[in-house]
Amino acid sequence: MKFSKRLSSLPPYLFVEINRKIAQKRAAGEEVISFAIGDPDMPTPSHIIQSLQEAAAEPVNHRYPETAGLEELRSAISAWYLRRFNVELDRENEVLPLIGSKEGIGHIAFCLIDPGDIALVPDPAYPVYAIGTTLAGGEPYYMPLNEENGFLPDFDRIPAEVIKQARVLWLNYPNNPTGAVAGLDFFERAVDFARRNDLVVCHDNPYSEIHFEGKPPASLLQVRGAMETSIEFHSLSKSYNMTGWRIGMAVGNREIIKNLTTLKSNLDSGIPQAIQQAAVTALESPPEVVGRFIDVYRKRRDLICEVLEDIGLEVKPPAAGLYIWAKVPQGYCSAEFAASLLDQCGVVVTPGTGYGQSGEGFVRFSLTVHDAVLVKGLSRLGNWKNDKNPFKAKTK
Ligand SMILES: *Cc1c(COP(=O)(O)O)cnc(C)c1O
Secondary structure, eight states, rough: OOOHHHHHHOOOTHHHHHHHHHHHHHHHHOOEEOOOOOOSSSSOOHHHHHHHHHHHHHGGGGOOTTOOOOOOHHHHHHHHHHHHOOOOOOOOEEEEEEESSHHHHHHTHHHOOOOOOOEEEEOOTTTTTHHHHHHTTTTEEEEEEOGGGTOOOOGGSOOOOHHHHHHEEESSOOTTTTOOOOOOOHHHHHHHHHTTTTEEEEEEEEEETTTSSSSOOOOGGGSTGGGTEEEEEEESSSTTTTGGGGOOOEEEEEHHHHHHHHHHHHHHHOOOOOHHHHHHHHHOOOOOOHHHHHHHHHHHHHHHHHHHTTTBBBBOSBBBEEEEEEEEOTOOOOHHHHHHHHHHHHHEEEEEEEEEEEGTEEEEEEEEEEEEEHHHHHHHTTTTTTTTTTHHHHHO
């Protein structure tokens, strides 16, 4: 059999080695505790499940849905954006439900990228921005996110000839994996840069509702003029513990939304309507629903940061999102350090390089670990005071 060149252009899967080790340890009866998974451990709230069950019993929801999504859902999304961000969206032209935001993030490249085109992609980042670009025949240009620049890209460092070929600027704040939050001043600069250079801004915003301090994170669409050049991806996955139901949305510029709708109408047949009904219920939930999850994540964040600092790792508690981006001790690279945590503590973390070269020097801890498991994992780390402790070299 011969498979497409497109497929062989996909990057090698970086966690092969770690997954092999996890499987080996589990087969040997060892309990492995994973801080590597970014998938809420708490169940979908029961009022949302109930509306899903009721909608599933309705024969009208047993037939093909429409690509554009239920009007009721598009209304609920636009009402939610108005309440939450004070952003007005026309539900007919500026809102498109997705089969999880990942689906739209992958497919949008086929609307915006031709072979040879460039997409400006942050590094480190959620891998789908670059993968969609590559599958569409384009090339990612990586913008490093460093601690010194607050994990924000520096547009002035992008070469003019790259900008000339670029079509798309990808952004994601609150950021996975670094935990950075961007203010409206940065979004203004990004929109201005995009308008001057005729770029589409794709902002991925699934973590806006999981925030721990100060003002809630912004939407890129709050910036004046953003609607002329941008779309924002959002999702119910992280806010309402709905990763398993696959429901998200793209909102923003109507030309972009129209083209994504056209593409999708040729590829998929929409989102099961019962799930769309459940999404309406979720978006109409009182803020306390997410508030309860935030309280749980905040406690976990503080616990993890405390233990990591105790054993000598440098961390900055994130103001939003589901991840702690911790610096590995000097003398280690991310992959080595993750491997030694697994070997010596049976604890799995994600090496920063899994998200791009600029993730070197960091590992990611996720807050989506069930409390009891988390406590056990942290006590393993805390007790790890033998000679093998690589933190010691640095701290003691
Ligand atoms: C989880 C995640 C998504 C995907 O969310 P779905 O709506 O479940 O597809 C997109 N972007 C980032 C950065 C994520 O971490």
